[in-house]
Amino acid sequence: MLQIESLKQFYGESHTLWDLSMTIPAGECTCVMGRNGVGKTTLMECIMGLLPLHTGALRFQGHDLARLPAERRAGLGIGYVPQGRQIFPLLTVEENLRIGLPARADRRRQLPEVIFELFPVLDEMRARRGGDLSGGQQQQLAIARALVIDPTLLILDEPTEGIQPNIVHEIGDIIRRLMDQLGLTVILVEQKLPFARRVGDRFAILDRGRLKAEGAMTELGDDLVREYLTV
Numbered sequence: 244m245l246q247i248e249s250l251k252q253f254y255g256e257s258h259t260l261w262d263l264s265m266t267i268p269a270g271e272c273t274c275v276m277g278r279n280g281v282g283k284t285t286l287m288e289c290i291m292g293l294l295p296l297h298t299g300a301l302r303f304q305g306h307d308l309a310r311l312p313a314e315r316r317a318g319l320g321i322g323y324v325p326q327g328r329q330i331f332p333l334l335t336v337e338e339n340l341r342i343g344l345p346a347r348a349d350r351r352r353q354l355p356e357v358i359f360e361l362f363p364v365l366d367e368m369r370a371r372r373g374g375d376l377s378g379g380q381q382q383q384l385a386i387a388r389a390l391v392i393d394p395t396l397l398i399l400d401e402p403t404e405g406i407q408p409n410i411v412h413e414i415g416d417i418i419r420r421l422m423d424q425l426g427l428t429v430i431l432v433e434q435k436l437p438f439a440r441r442v443g444d445r446f447a448i449l450d451r452g453r454l455k456a457e458g459a460m461t462e463l464g465d466d467l468v469r470e471y472l473t474v
């Protein structure tokens with residue numbers, strides 16, 4: 244579904260991603276893993292067009308992504324839940340959701356009902372300010388906002404960061420439900436190993452901007468965990 248080919252990225256003089264190539268298969272959840280600062284968020288921002296590539300190619304369902312500005316990439320069906328959620332605290336839940344609408348390819352101006360079926364709490368809280376929601380509710384809002392464009396690929400950057408353990412479990416269930424019910428492909432940036440094992444079908448491990456290992460989640464063994472994931 245998404246091919247990343249020989250991608251390089253720099254922040255000024257600092258080389259952040261090195262010749263990174265990987266394929267994201269359709270219908271699966273690929274967990275991008277690695278310690279702090281290895282380049283996971285940078286890679287997601289390159290895919291979304293929030294950061295320029297130095298060299299390399301990005302292909303999404305036959306489209307040359309790297310040539311398209313960020314808003315066109317969303318229009319192709321790539322939903323993005325950024326690290327830290329980025330909810331607008333003074334806007335209502337409904338206003339936060341509506342922010343996603345202009346990126347829809349079909350120019351529809353109505354929120355898809357499926358969002359409220361998936362997240363009934365957001366329906367109850369439509370008129371509340373984003374800043375009044377709990378961390379878990381804000382995360383649901385951030386996911387729902389990404390769904391407003393009817394994506395086929397959903398990118399989630401550390402959705403469980405700073406969230407209570409019981410809600411973390413619920414977010415895992417939601418991700419799997421999105422895949423089963425809506426047929427979504429997911430890229431999940433995740434540092435929590437049990438969560439990644441539960442939700443992910445595949446893993447890709449980054450270390451200092453390089454892809455070090457990838458495969459089926461069932462093949463993620465203790466040696467890789469020790470070398471690249473434990474702190």
Ligand SMILES: Nc1ncnc2c1ncn2[C@@H]1O[C@H](COP(=O)(O)OP(=O)(O)OP(=O)(O)O)[C@@H](O)[C@H]1O
Nearest residue numbers: 254257259277278279280281282283284285286326
């Ligand atoms: N705007 C920036 N300018 C310069 N360097 C940056 C910038 N953003 C990130 N970096 C550096 O690039 C490297 C990769 O950062 P990135 O945020 O992509 O890592 P990460 O794996 O997502 O980490 P985390 O798990 O902490 O979010 C780090 O060394 C970081 O300090």
